[in-house]
Each structure stands twice: as structure tokens, then as C-alpha cells.
Amino acid sequence: MSELRDVVIIGSGPAGLTAAIYAARANLTPLVFEGLQPGGQLTITTEVENFPGFAHPIEGPELMDAMREQAVRVGTEVRINTIESVDLSQRPFTVKADDGSTVLAKTLIICTGASAKWIGIESEVALQNRGVSACATCDGFFFRGKDVLVVGGGDTAMEEAMYLTRMCNSVTVIHRRDTLRASKVMADRALANPKIRFEWNSAVKEIKDVTLGKVTGVVLESTIDGSTKDLACDGVFVAIGHQPNTGLFKDQLPMDANGYLVTDGVKTIVDGCFAAGDVWDTHYRQAVTAAGMGCQAAIDAIRFIEANEH
Ligand code: NAP
Numbered sequence: 001m002s003e004l005r006d007v008v009i010i011g012s013g014p015a016g017l018t019a020a021i022y023a024a025r026a027n028l029t030p031l032v033f034e035g036l037q038p039g040g041q042l043t044i045t046t047e048v049e050n051f052p053g054f055a056h057p058i059e060g061p062e063l064m065d066a067m068r069e070q071a072v073r074v075g076t077e078v079r080i081n082t083i084e085s086v087d088l089s090q091r092p093f094t095v096k097a098d099d100g101s102t103v104l105a106k107t108l109i110i111c112t113g114a115s116a117k118w119i120g121i122e123s124e125v126a127l128q129n130r131g132v133s134a135c136a137t138c139d140g141f142f143f144r145g146k147d148v149l150v151v152g153g154g155d156t157a158m159e160e161a162m163y164l165t166r167m168c169n170s171v172t173v174i175h176r177r178d179t180l181r182a183s184k185v186m187a188d189r190a191l192a193n194p195k196i197r198f199e200w201n202s203a204v205k206e207i208k209d210v211t212l213g214k215v216t217g218v219v220l221e222s223t224i225d226g227s228t229k230d231l232a233c234d235g236v237f238v239a240i241g242h243q244p245n246t247g248l249f250k251d252q253l254p255m256d257a258n259g260y261l262v263t264d265g266v267k268t269i270v271d272g273c274f275a276a277g278d279v280w281d282t283h284y285r286q287a288v289t290a291a292g293m294g295c296q297a298a299i300d301a302i303r304f305i306e307a308n309e310h
Contacts, residue, residue, distance in 0.1 A: 013040020131215025
């Protein structure tokens with residue numbers, strides 16, 4: 001017999017763990033599947049300064065450890081597994097984990113988030129949190145008065161570049177073509193910003209300096225003739241898009257062209273199935289907003305169970 005749970009939460013970022021805290025405090029003993037990146041995207045950032053309640057910066061992994069501990073203390077069960085399949089065609093939903101176990105869920109809260117896309121070069125991995133970042137809102141503050149690069153030509157890259165001009169000495173956008181993908185209004189705004197410089201038809205071939213353990217510059221490669229040149233900088237912000245983690249829900253829940261879930265707030269089209277955080281939110285993408293949505297999803301799940309059982 002498969003185990004039957006009131007609330008199953010997939011994902012353990014701020015959305016998932018906040019949902020767990022609320023569901024646990026309603027005595028529903030939620031089950032959280034942590035997934036491949038326990039703690040979510042905050043675990044690959046350094047200091048977090050914009051999550052309310054911390055007068056002094058807290059390290060991203062430390063914040064997520066505290067959230068997890070809080071969720072467990074109030075009655076959440078956390079399992080390390082990743083989920084291999086979900087069947088939303090009937091309630092209770094069937095959730096299969098990578099250890100072969102099956103759980104039946106009266107309600108499901110999807111908090112699988114999104115992952116930043118990376119360029120795919122070795123030095124980028126080695127220098128993450130040492131000058132390489134995928135979030136200007138999170139890390140820009142640490143580059144006050146410094147020279148930084150933003151990689152990408154879409155709306156996110158323009159938004160990140162403009163944000164960084166507020167605190168950085170210079171911002172150079174590296175784009176692989178000679179026209180921006182960004183919407184006209186965002187592109188015009190960035191192009192008119194005197195603090196933003198553009199390196200067109202360029203790709204980042206290497207980020208230096210892995211030996212020193214901090215970013216000192218990049219090697220740029222021309223996408224036209226393959227020629228290379230060095231460019232000094234203190235930080236590299238990669239803004240080439242995000243990939244939502246929604247593969248499990250293909251053909252079961254509606255998604256937009258980029259694979260994000262299409263929801264009505266935290267409600268999906270399937271009764272009893274909710275979603276919170278970056279898995280559908282392409283606009284705010286903040287830990288605190290994800291946590292807020294996790295809270296909303298849990299409250300809706302609690303009410304759904306009450307309505308169905310009484
Ligand atoms: P995006 O629109 O997919 O743009 C990604 C950019 O990164 C493109 O310019 C692309 O180059 C470049 N790129 C992709 N892979 C690359 C690689 N491996 N190496 C170098 N460059 C690479 O993604 P986004 O900017 O994150 O935007 C996602 C969605 O959110 C869009 O619909 C956007 O409009 C929306 N958004 C809106 C706002 C706003 O309105 N305020 C803000 C942020 C995002 P190519 O152009 O050559 O393909």
C-alpha cells in the first residue's frame with residue numbers, strides 16, 4: 001500500500017519550505033522532496049541582504065538551512081529524493097520518487113523553481129560566488145564602484161545592466177549578436193544609458209582568473225571571425241535566461257512558450273494542485289516573493305483539504 005499524505009511539496013527553496021512551515025503548523029505533516037538542489041537557488045549565492053528579518057547579511061546556504069530547520073521543527077518531513085514522475089489525472093495524486101517509492105498526495109504544491117542558464121565554460125563554474133553571478137539584485141551590492149560585465153541581450157540582461165549602473169563604476173554588456181533580443185523599451189533605455197557600454201558580436205570564451213580564485217577579466221571571442229581579446233573586469237553577471245524545472249508536468253499542466261507553468265496565482269488548473277515561486281513567476285523572482293507564494297499555496301491547500309473532508 002502506498003503511503004497517503006495530506007500535503008506533498010516538491011522543491012525545497014523558499015517557496016517549498018515556507019509552504020511546509022504553514023502546512024505543518026496546520027497539523028498536516030507535510031512531506032517535502034528536496035530535489036537535486038536542496039535549498040534551491042539561494043544555495044548558490046553568497047550574502048543575502050534583502051530577506052527581511054536579518055539586520056546583518058546572512059549567507060544564502062545558511063538562510064536555507066535555517067528555513068529547513070524551522071520547517072522540520074514545526075513538523076515537516078523532508079526527504080532527499082528527487083521525483084521521477086507525477087500523475088495529476090486523479091486524486092489523490094501519485095508521486096514517484098527516484099528510490100522507487102510511491103506517495104499518494106491529497107494536495108500537491110509544486111515549488112520546483114527555475115535554474116539560471118549558464119554559458120557552459122569551466123571557469124564560470126570555478127568562479128561562481130567569486131565574481132560570477134546570475135543575479136544582480138542579489139549580488140550587485142558587492143560590486144559597488146567596480147567594473148562589471150553582463151552577458152546576454154534579452155530583457156533580463158538589460159534590466160540587470162541598468163540595475164548595476166546604480167552601484168558599479170562601469171557596466172559592459174556582452175552580446176553574441178549585433179541586435180538585442182530585449183523589448184524595444186528596455187533596449188532603448190539601456191542603449192541610452194551613458195554608464196552602459198556594449199561589446200557586440202562577442203562571446204565570453206574564458207573568465208579569469210581561476211588561479212587567483214577571483215574574477216579579474218574575461219577573454220572575449222568574436223562571433224564573426226573568432227578573434228579574441230582580453231577585457232578587465234571585477235565581476236561577470238550571466239543573464240542569458242532561466243530554465244523552469246517543469247519537465248515533470250509536461251502534458252499535465254499548461255505552460256508558456258518558455259516552459260513556465262501558467263497558473264491563476266498559486267492555483268493550477270488541477271484542483272488540489274498548487275504552484276509557488278519561480279516555477280511560474282517570471283516577474284519578481286525573489287526569495288521573499290517565492291516565500292510569500294509558498295505561504296499562499298499552503299493556505300489554499302489547507303482550505304482545500306478542509307472543504308473536501310468536512
Ligand atoms: P531571453 O529573452 O531568452 O534572452 C536571453 C538572451 O541571452 C538572448 O539575448 C540570447 O542571445 C542570450 N543567450 C542565450 N544563450 C546564450 C549563450 N549560451 N551565450 C550567450 N548568450 C546567450 O531571456 P531573458 O532575458 O531572461 O527573458 C526571459 C523572458 O522574461 C522574456 O520573455 C522577457 O521578455 C521576460 N522578461 C521581461 C522583463 C521586463 O519586462 N521587465 C524583465 C526580464 C525578463 P540571442 O538574442 O542571440 O538569442
